[in-house]
Amino acid sequence: MLTMSEPATVPDQNQPANMLEADLVRRARRGDLKAYDELVRRYQERIYATIYHMTSNHEDANDLAQEAFIKAYSALKSFKGGSSFYTWLYRIAVNKTINFLKQRRNKHHLSLNDLDFNAEHDPDLVALISDKTPHRDINLSELQKKLNEALLKLSEPHRMVVVLHDVQGVSHEEIAEIVGCNIGTVRSRLFYARQQLQGYLADYIKS
Amino acid sequence: MSETNDNFDGLKQLLKLKRHEVPPPGYFNHFSGDVVSRIRTGEQGGAEGVMGRFESNSLMKGLLQIFQAKPGVIGGFATSLCLLLLIAVVMAERPDGTSTASDMATIQTGPGDSPSLAASASPLMPAGNSGITVSTNLVSLQPSVAVFGSQPNPLFLPASFTQSSQ
Numbered sequence: 048m049l050t051m052s053e054p055a056t057v058p059d060q061n062q063p064a065n066m067l068e069a070d071l072v073r074r075a076r077r078g079d080l081k082a083y084d085e086l087v088r089r090y091q092e093r094i095y096a097t098i099y100h101m102t103s104n105h106e107d108a109n110d111l112a113q114e115a116f117i118k119a120y121s122a123l124k125s126f127k128g129g130s131s132f133y134t135w136l137y138r139i140a141v142n143k144t145i146n147f148l149k150q151r152r153n154k155h156h157l158s159l160n161d162l163d164f165n166a167e168h169d170p171d172l173v174a175l176i177s178d179k180t181p182h183r184d185i186n187l188s189e190l191q192k193k194l195n196e197a198l199l200k201l202s203e204p205h206r207m208v209v210v211l212h213d214v215q216g217v218s219h220e221e222i223a224e225i226v227g228c229n230i231g232t233v234r235s236r237l238f239y240a241r242q243q244l245q246g247y248l249a250d251y252i253k254s
Numbered sequence: 255m256s257e258t259n260d261n262f263d264g265l266k267q268l269l270k271l272k273r274h275e276v277p278p279p280g281y282f283n284h285f286s287g288d289v290v291s292r293i294r295t296g297e298q299g300g301a302e303g304v305m306g307r308f309e310s311n312s313l314m315k316g317l318l319q320i321f322q323a324k325p326g327v328i329g330g331f332a333t334s335l336c337l338l339l340l341i342a343v344v345m346a347e348r349p350d351g352t353s354t355a356s357d358m359a360t361i362q363t364g365p366g367d368s369p370s371l372a373a374s375a376s377p378l379m380p381a382g383n384s385g386i387t388v389s390t391n392l393v394s395l396q397p398s399v400a401v402f403g404s405q406p407n408p409l410f411l412p413a414s415f416t417q418s419s420q
Contacts, residue, residue, distance in 0.1 A: 080290050087286035095285070100272055109277075116289045117296065159275065166274035171267045191271055213265075214272045241262045244269075252264035 072132050076123045087116050090133060093215065094140045100210040101144050101203070103195040104158040111147055115140035130224060137225045145203045155199045162187055175251065190251060197247035205240035212237055 063071060063085035074082035094115060099108035119139050126135055166172055166187055176185055185193075198206055207226060211217040212233075219237075223230045245252065321328050 080293065083293070084286050084290050087289050091282055091285050095277065095282075099275070099277070105277060113285075113289050113292060117292055120289075120293050121296075160277050162271070162274045163276045166271065169270065169274065171270050172274070175268060175271075187271070190268070191275065194268060194271055209269070210272075213269045241265055245262065245265050248265065248268060252268055
């Protein structure tokens with residue numbers, strides 16, 4: 048049976064959404080805000096999430112993420128392309144966040160985001176609040192609060208490494224480039240931070 | 255220190271919870287628009303806004319940090335500012351008892367002018383030889399007589415408003 052097929056649409060390479068990152072960066076450097084808008088769209092979730100997991104505060108994360116993108120736009124002319132735009136942007140966001148947290152001097156105010164629907168169906172998380180866990184009466188929201196409080200007890204550099212690697216899945220090499228240290232330092236910070244967290248959260252981790 | 259040798263599996267399992275924390279629905283729909291509009295506003299209003307310049311001042315930054323840390327300090331700071339202003343006003347308006355009439359600058363009028371501007375300017379001023387010297391010459395803003403002593407101020411050049419004869 049013959050069917051009418053729709054004509055294949057060729058993606059318009061001039062549309063920002065279809066452009067390569069390097070082209071978007073080049074256009075944004077010339078002041079093309081549509082190109083920069085596309086760059087923001089591509090990285091907004093990752094940048095926001097990194098800052099949110101560092102601050103445990105949605106409002107702070109919103110402000111800092113916006114400021115990081117604005118700073119990146121104003122500094123685009125100094126971007127030489129030695130690293131990827133994504134790594135460079137991450138570095139700006141990380142520095143901005145660490146400076147903010149240092150200024151706040153351990154005065155943390157939690158403003159946590161809600162857990163998505165999938166959290167209740169994640170077998171690993173369901174197992175954490177099952178009968179075998181010491182605190183079996185705890186629910187996911189309480190666990191979320193305990194976890195964020197424990198993360199905030201870590202120093203900023205240690206928290207950053209845990210957030211980037213264990214939460215966001217960034218590789219050791221990329222973290223070293225973002226944070227500006229060698230891979231050995233990243234590994235040792237990660238080890239120390241996990242040890243600390245394990246101690247803080249011993250009651251909530253299944254042995 | 256390898257990841258496989260250390261038993262952090264339980265912790266990694268727990269950290270998975272962080273990945274399920276999501277911002278309010280639709281949050282990212284307007285995020286890039288907000289960023290771009292802030293960039294446009296910044297371009298229109300200069301590199302930094304008024305608040306940006308205000309906050310970039312190190313003294314102001316320090317004050318703002320103190321105010322943020324201890325909101326109670328704001329009240330004390332405002333009160334002391336008001337007190338200072340009040341003292342300044344009182345000091346400025348208090349008549350100086352040690353000064354003589356000749357210590358005060360005078361409004362000099364031409365021989366043909368009448369009546370004296372000084373006399374009409376304020377009833378408190380002694381008529382005839384006191385008041386403000388009106389001049390376009392900055393040097394003449396000095397008191398006509400030195401404050402300490404009776405020697406005339408050599409820098410004082412009294413202005414006169416005599417009409418030129420045509």
